[in-house]
Amino acid sequence: MKLLSVVRAGIRNGLIVGAVAVFIVLIGMVQTFAKRYLVSDLTLSTVILVAFGLAAGALAAQQVSRNTTQLGSKVLAAAVSGLITGVMLALLLLVVSQVPLRDVLVNATPEMVAALSFGLPLSGAALLLIGLSVVMAVLAVLYGLLPSRVRRALLEGIMAVTLIGIFWEAIVGLDVSRLVMKFLGVKAGKVLPLPAGLGLLILVSLVTYVWRAHPQSNVTVRRTGEGLRRYVSLVLIAGALIALPFAVGLFWSQTLTTIGLFTLMGLGLNIVVGMAGLLDLGYVAFYAIGAYAMALFSSPASSLHIGLPFWVALPIALLFAAISGILLGIPVLRLRGDYLAIVTLGFGEIIRILALSDVLKPYIGGPQGIMETPSPFFFGIQMNDPRYLYYLILAACLVVVFLSLRLNDSRIGRAWIAVREDEDVAQAMGINLVAAKLMAFAIGASFAGVGGAIFAARQGAIFPMDFTLFVSINVLCLIIIGGIGSIPGVITGAFFLIGLPEVLREVDEYRILAYGAGLVIMMLVRPEGLIPSARRRLELHEAEDQGELAAYTVS
Amino acid sequence: MALLEVENIHTYYGSIHALKGISITVDKGEIVTLVGANGAGKSTTLNTICGVLKPRHGEIRLNGELLNALKPHEIVAKGISQAPEGRRIFSRLTVMENLEMGAYARSDRREIAKDLERVFAIFPRLKERARQVGGTLSGGEQQMLAIARALMARPRVLLLDEPSMGLAPILVQEIFSVIREINQQGTTILLVEQNVNMALQIAQRGYVLETGRVALQGSAKELRENPRVRAVYLGETLHA
Ligand SMILES: Nc1ncnc2c1ncn2[C@@H]1O[C@H](COP(=O)(O)OP(=O)(O)OP(=O)(O)O)[C@@H](O)[C@H]1O
Numbered sequence A: 001m002k003l004l005s006v007v008r009a010g011i012r013n014g015l016i017v018g019a020v021a022v023f024i025v026l027i028g029m030v031q032t033f034a035k036r037y038l039v040s041d042l043t044l045s046t047v048i049l050v051a052f053g054l055a056a057g058a059l060a061a062q063q064v065s066r067n068t069t070q071l072g073s074k075v076l077a078a079a080v081s082g083l084i085t086g087v088m089l090a091l092l093l094l095v096v097s098q099v100p101l102r103d104v105l106v107n108a109t110p111e112m113v114a115a116l117s118f119g120l121p122l123s124g125a126a127l128l129l130i131g132l133s134v135v136m137a138v139l140a141v142l143y144g145l146l147p148s149r150v151r152r153a154l155l156e157g158i159m160a161v162t163l164i165g166i167f168w169e170a171i172v173g174l175d176v177s178r179l180v181m182k183f184l185g186v187k188a189g190k191v192l193p194l195p196a197g198l199g200l201l202i203l204v205s206l207v208t209y210v211w212r213a214h215p216q217s218n219v220t221v222r223r224t225g226e227g228l229r230r231y232v233s234l235v236l237i238a239g240a241l242i243a244l245p246f247a248v249g250l251f252w253s254q255t256l257t258t259i260g261l262f263t264l265m266g267l268g269l270n271i272v273v274g275m276a277g278l279l280d281l282g283y284v285a286f287y288a289i290g291a292y293a294m295a296l297f298s299s300p301a302s303s304l305h306i307g308l309p310f311w312v313a314l315p316i317a318l319l320f321a322a323i324s325g326i327l328l329g330i331p332v333l334r335l336r337g338d339y340l341a342i343v344t345l346g347f348g349e350i351i352r353i354l355a356l357s358d359v360l361k362p363y364i365g366g367p368q369g370i371m372e373t374p375s376p377f378f379f380g381i382q383m384n385d386p387r388y389l390y391y392l393i394l395a396a397c398l399v400v401v402f403l404s405l406r407l408n409d410s411r412i413g414r415a416w417i418a419v420r421e422d423e424d425v426a427q428a429m430g431i432n433l434v435a436a437k438l439m440a441f442a443i444g445a446s447f448a449g450v451g452g453a454i455f456a457a458r459q460g461a462i463f464p465m466d467f468t469l470f471v472s473i474n475v476l477c478l479i480i481i482g483g484i485g486s487i488p489g490v491i492t493g494a495f496f497l498i499g500l501p502e503v504l505r506e507v508d509e510y511r512i513l514a515y516g517a518g519l520v521i522m523m524l525v526r527p528e529g530l531i532p533s534a535r536r537r538l539e540l541h542e543a544e545d546q547g548e549l550a551a552y553t554v555s
Numbered sequence B: 001m002a003l004l005e006v007e008n009i010h011t012y013y014g015s016i017h018a019l020k021g022i023s024i025t026v027d028k029g030e031i032v033t034l035v036g037a038n039g040a041g042k043s044t045t046l047n048t049i050c051g052v053l054k055p056r057h058g059e060i061r062l063n064g065e066l067l068n069a070l071k072p073h074e075i076v077a078k079g080i081s082q083a084p085e086g087r088r089i090f091s092r093l094t095v096m097e098n099l100e101m102g103a104y105a106r107s108d109r110r111e112i113a114k115d116l117e118r119v120f121a122i123f124p125r126l127k128e129r130a131r132q133v134g135g136t137l138s139g140g141e142q143q144m145l146a147i148a149r150a151l152m153a154r155p156r157v158l159l160l161d162e163p164s165m166g167l168a169p170i171l172v173q174e175i176f177s178v179i180r181e182i183n184q185q186g187t188t189i190l191l192v193e194q195n196v197n198m199a200l201q202i203a204q205r206g207y208v209l210e211t212g213r214v215a216l217q218g219s220a221k222e223l224r225e226n227p228r229v230r231a232v233y234l235g236e237t238l239h240a
């Protein structure tokens, strides 16, 4: 392969990664993470800078490897690419430190300079950035040379360290960890110590390496012990779910309840979007309606002044949400795809604006919302502690998961699939379109309504601000990332999208950016979601396999 | 009394007057074909019978029972199903799931299982590919699936809209012989076709549609011998 084209590939990829790197630095991400340690002495901002070099090298090498297998070419391309990326970062550092840019670029602060320069003088820092980038780019190529089993093992080790390192403070802060540490008589700092991190890396990598050595034995174990394994894992999961709030403490219980509420909404939206294929962007409306119904009927301070108990107000809230689902459904019955999305988007906003409006202020309080919604009583215990609410939400989630599973296999579930695939033909198959669509809207809405009602009881006070478009987007993102149509996917998605930002507070600022990037990456790498439903997997992958099979049988 | 009676129906698309008084009858056990140029109103007629389109005037009766006011899904339950133009199978569902969807309006599981066997006997190719996703079938297989899916509703009248469209000659032969076989097993068929020659060979009677009206009708033999049909639809030159 021509030297020139190798160099060109390096330059091109270096420029792309460099541009992305400069963007990420300029939005302030690197300096935000400067105080956050992965392991002792290694900050997350350093990790990000290292990742730029790795990406530059890997991308360039990948491009070159399409035309050649020569190691030299790959290393050269990677080195050039890393060099360009490093030079761009170094230039950024020099410009930011010399030219006052803060008026235009709010993040171009001394903190940014500090985060990029590792406490070295400028020229040294610039050289270090370049050198680091080149070395990492070449390392990326060398990593690609390793046997795949080693690569896999290393990757899992690195992932384990990253996860544990990031969550270290949270893990150490758990009630169980405190107990264990007290018992062992050890103390843990806020940061995973470097030796422990290295030990973990080696341990996980070794275990993965050995584990992969006997894939067959793994399968046979699963076969023989299937029933028992299932039973044991069910008991373990149940035990873990019950023990969880007391193991993790108050703060995390609160987060768990939020995750649970989003799981409820996710499962509801999964019916509307995932099963019936009706893209609803105003889903938050039903959450709001459930919450307001709960507050209205159960708070003594609301305009109704009746103060019904939670358990009486809950079915009322569910009914309100279901009815509003049908009321929204009727006018949009004939709309498809994009039009449906726009109208439902409007519906969500209308509900929020109505809640804010002066007209309804005497009834639902306008911007002041409704206060004093009591928390539920359960056999005389007031469930005002998030740990109790956790059980309430867990129960609601279990009911909704059960219903979703049953619906999935039911007649109406099949009707939804047909409607999602082709409305006209569904109708020609004898499916009552109107009934199928309204049913999807009503059931989806009632799940959100229950979520909203519990939310109101948890918060005590609700405001129109709690029900912005962002909630709808959040729910939609979590089902897409988790895997549309997949129930475990929805739960996983809720953990990732709702739980992760709670742990990584710094991410909060970049939440929307992270969602966007996450969605794009998911669509490219794993369009079926983290835990895809069997159907989606079939659609996206089996189709390819079968295409090959068909080609094979024909020839 | 005919099994299916279409009496003087007028169907509109907005202000476009697509069917201008069409009358058709189909007797029990017959194959009746509906032929005509592009845009003559053949698909519109079938969709009006199915209830997807509503006629502004006229009546449609199955076994004497008026269907006009019924919704499409109710008409399927009464015993009319269609293999629509352009196949329109559920391309992301498997062959098996497509067939199950065809039987959606029914609840007699045992009979559905029997019909599945029957359909697989008629289309052995579909049985081989039962777990394959519909969209990955070849065009001919998709057409077979569309017919099989409509059969799964166990219709009294089966409506077929251009089943031979886009198929290679050898497959056209195969499809027509399957249609005849289905008819011989007792299903009444209303067949829309561009392939007038073949259609008139398997049908007992036929109607020729021209711009929303019935221009000619008669037994298949009469139509085959009609000079106009020969010139316009069978592509023979008149004074050669
Ligand atoms: N959805 C629609 N909106 C408006 N006009 C339509 C619509 N569908 C069909 N038409 C018009 O109605 C007339 C009859 O159409 P139809 O589809 O019934 O023809 P066809 O006989 O089935 O033709 P082909 O053999 O090409 O399928 C045509 O003039 C067509 O343009």
Ligand SMILES: [Mg+2]
Pocket (backbone or CB within 6 Å): B042, B043, B044, B085, B161
């Ligand atoms: Mg047509």
